Amino acid sequence: MVRTPLTPEERERGERLGRLLREARQGRSMTEVAAGAGVSVETLRKIETGRAPTPAFFTVAALARELGLSMDELVVHCALQPA
Template sequence: MVRSPLTPQQRAAGRRLGAYLRDARGERKAADVAHAASISPETLRKIETGRLSTPAFTTVAALAAVLEIRLDELARICR
C-alpha cells in the first residue's frame, strides 16, 4: 500500500504542532522529554522541526502528558 503525499495543509499543521511542542518544552533537554515520552530524541526533533508532519496519536499523547498539554489544545493547533 502506497501512502498518499501530504497536502500543504497537513504539512503546515505539522509545522504548527512541532513549533508548539518545542515552545512547550522550553529549556528542557530534548533527550529528557523524549525519554519521558518513550520516544527517541530523533523522533522528537523530527516532530519539532515539522519533518514528521503526522506523528502517531500515541506519540502526540505521550508528549502532551510529559509537557502537561491538553490534547484538545493540540487538536486546535492542528486545525
C-alpha cells in the first residue's frame, strides 16, 4: 500500500505539533519525557523536528499526558489550517 504524500498544510500542522511539544518539555530532557510517555526517544525526536508529521493518536495522547497538555490544547494549536 502506497501512502499519499502529505500536503503542505499537513506538514505545517506536524511542525506546529513538534514546536508545542518542545515548548511543553520546559527543559526536561527528551529521554525523560519519552520514557514517561512510553515512546522511544527517536520517535519523540522525529515528532519534535517535524520528520514524523502524522504520529499515531496514542503516541500523541501519551506525550500530551506526560507533558500536562490537554487534547483540547493540541487540537486548538495544531488544527489543520487551509493555505
